[in-house]
Amino acid sequence: MRPPSSVREFEAAARARLDPAHYDYFAGGAGEEVTLRANEAAFGRLALLPRVLGGAAKPELGVTLLGDRAAAPVLVAPTAFHRLAHPEGEKATARAAAAAETIMIVSMASTVAVGDVAAAAPGARLWFQLYVQPDPAFTELLVRRAEEAGCGALVVTADSPVRGRRDRDERHGFHDLPTGLCCENMRDETGRVRPIEFSPAISWEHVDRLRDMTSLPIVLKGVLHPADARRALGHGVSALIVSNHGGRQLDTVPAAVEALPGVVEAVAGTVPVLLDGGVRRGTDVLKAMALGASAVGVGRPVVWGLAADGERGVRRVLDLLRAEVEDALTLCGARSVHDLGADLVLRPC
Ligand SMILES: Cc1cc2nc3c(=O)[nH]c(=O)nc-3n(C[C@H](O)[C@H](O)[C@H](O)COP(=O)(O)O)c2cc1C
Numbered sequence: 001m002r003p004p005s006s007v008r009e010f011e012a013a014a015r016a017r018l019d020p021a022h023y024d025y026f027a028g029g030a031g032e033e034v035t036l037r038a039n040e041a042a043f044g045r046l047a048l049l050p051r052v053l054g055g056a057a058k059p060e061l062g063v064t065l066l067g068d069r070a071a072a073p074v075l076v077a078p079t080a081f082h083r084l085a086h087p088e089g090e091k092a093t094a095r096a097a098a099a100a101e102t103i104m105i106v107s108m109a110s111t112v113a114v115g116d117v118a119a120a121a122p123g124a125r126l127w128f129q130l131y132v133q134p135d136p137a138f139t140e141l142l143v144r145r146a147e148e149a150g151c152g153a154l155v156v157t158a159d160s161p162v163r164g165r166r167d168r169d170e171r172h173g174f175h176d177l178p179t180g181l182c183c184e185n186m187r188d189e190t191g192r193v194r195p196i197e198f199s200p201a202i203s204w205e206h207v208d209r210l211r212d213m214t215s216l217p218i219v220l221k222g223v224l225h226p227a228d229a230r231r232a233l234g235h236g237v238s239a240l241i242v243s244n245h246g247g248r249q250l251d252t253v254p255a256a257v258e259a260l261p262g263v264v265e266a267v268a269g270t271v272p273v274l275l276d277g278g279v280r281r282g283t284d285v286l287k288a289m290a291l292g293a294s295a296v297g298v299g300r301p302v303v304w305g306l307a308a309d310g311e312r313g314v315r316r317v318l319d320l321l322r323a324e325v326e327d328a329l330t331l332c333g334a335r336s337v338h339d340l341g342a343d344l345v346l347r348p349c
C-alpha cells in the first residue's frame, strides 16, 4: 500500500490501527477542545506573503539549539506512552529522530526508561522532559537518570500543576496503562514503579532548585504570558517553549502561534523561543519561525507516524515535514530558516 504522504494521512492510518480509547487519548484535548482546534486553525488564518527571486538551490534548514544541532527546525515534542502506539515505543521514535538528525524530547512518562532509549538509539540527541514531583528526592533521582542517559537539556513542564480534564478519557474510562506497560522512569531504587504525581504548588522556587541541582540547560515548557517569559530570564532558564500542551491542559487559552509574538518580544533575543502546538505542515514551521521561533516541536504527528508504521513511520513524518519546510522556504524566496522575518506573515486584523 502507498505510504501516507502527509501528516493528515498518517493520522488516518494511526486511527485505523489504534484502539479507539488510545486514539482518543492521543488525539484529545481538555474541556470543549477549543484550544486543541485553535492551535491548527490559527496557522490556517495566517497568510504567507512570499518574496520572489531570492531563493537558494539548497536552502539552509539546520539549527543549533543549546549546543545540539538539528538538521531541520522540527523537534520531537515530549509525548507520553509510546508503547501504546507501537511495541517498540520510544526506542523506535528515538531511532527515527536520530536518522532524521533531530532532537527528541523524551517524556518523563515514557514507557521505555530514558537510559534504554539512549542505548537503543546511538547518535540520538535527547532532551529529558520533567514533571516536578512533590518528593524532591525523587525529582533529583529523575534528573540524575536524565544526566546519566546523556540528555542535553532538562525540559521542565510548567503548564501542568494538575492534569487537564479530558472528556474523551472519561468516556472511555482510560486512566491507566494496560498491564505490562508502565512509566519506566518512575522506578524507585527498589524497582517499584511510583505513580506520576502532579505538583499543584509548583513555583519559581522549584526552577531555582533544579538550577542548583544540575548543570544541564533548563528549558521551560508551557509559557504563554509575556510576563512569565520575562520572569523566567531571572531564573537561569536557557530556552522557552511557547505551548499550551497541545490543548490538553487549560482549555480556551490562545493558540500557541497566537501567544508566540508576545513571548518573543518579551525575551528580546536573550534566549531561544521554541513553539509547539498545531504544527502539521512545513508552512506552519515557516510561520512560527517568521514570528520569532527558533524551532518548533511536533507531538501528535510523531505519535501518528509511530502508530502507523513504527520507526519507519516516524522517520517518514519527520522527513515529510523537512521536505515541506525546504519547498516552502524556496517558494518564499528565502535562502535559510535564519532569514525569515515577521514581514513574511500577514496577520488577520
Ligand atoms: C498524547 C500526548 C502526550 C503528551 N505527553 C506529554 C508529556 O508527557 N509531557 C509534556 O511536557 N507534554 C506532553 N504532551 C504535550 C506535547 O509535548 C506538546 O506540547 C503538544 O503535543 C504539541 O501539540 P501537537 O500535538 O499539536 O504537536 C503530550 C501531548 C500529547 C498529544
Ligand SMILES: O=C(O)C(=O)c1ccccc1
Pocket: 080, 109, 160, 196, 245, 248
Ligand atoms: O497526557 C499528557 O498530556 C501528559 O502530559 C501526561 C502527564 C502525565 C502522565 C502521562 C501523560
